[in-house]
Amino acid sequence: MVMTMTITPTDAPLADVHQLVARVAELERSQQTEDVDGFLALFDADAVWVTGGGRRLIGRDAIAAFTREVLPGAMANGTVRYGIENILFITPDVALTGVNQEYLTLDGRPLAPRQQGRPSYVWRRRDGMWLMTCGQNTGVPVDDVAP
Numbered sequence: 270m271v272m273t274m275t276i277t278p279t280d281a282p283l284a285d286v287h288q289l290v291a292r293v294a295e296l297e298r299s300q301q302t303e304d305v306d307g308f309l310a311l312f313d314a315d316a317v318w319v320t321g322g323g324r325r326l327i328g329r330d331a332i333a334a335f336t337r338e339v340l341p342g343a344m345a346n347g348t349v350r351y352g353i354e355n356i357l358f359i360t361p362d363v364a365l366t367g368v369n370q371e372y373l374t375l376d377g378r379p380l381a382p383r384q385q386g387r388p389s390y391v392w393r394r395r396d397g398m399w400l401m402t403c404g405q406n407t408g409v410p411v412d413d414v415a416p
Contacts, residue, residue, distance in 0.1 A: 300349055
C-alpha cells in the first residue's frame, strides 16, 4: 500500500508528525501481535471508539472490555497493515489521522476478495503524549475495493 501522506497545515511541526506516525504504527503493531495492553495504552481515558461493526464504545474501560474479548485470536488467519493518508492538525494539541487499512493473509498477500478500511482517528496531546480520543472504523464495501 503505497501512498503520499498530506499534512495540514503544511508547516506543522515535524516532531508532532513523527509522533503521530509512530502512534499509528503502534496501533498496527498492537493489532498484528494481539497486544491488548499495548492497544489500550493508545487511548485517552474518556475516548470513544466505534468498531468496524458499528458498535460505539465510550471510555477506556468499555474499550478494554471489548478489546479483551475480540483481539486475542483475531489475527489467527490473517493480519492488517496501516498507511496514513492524511494528518490534519485541528489545533496544536488535537490532530486527525486518516488511515488506509488493508487486510492480508498471514504471508502478507491481500485477502481475496480484498478487504480494506478507512478509519479516522482523533488524537489529543496530554502531558506531551498523543492519545486517541476518538476512533471511527469504516470498512470499504468489497465492490468498491480497487484490485
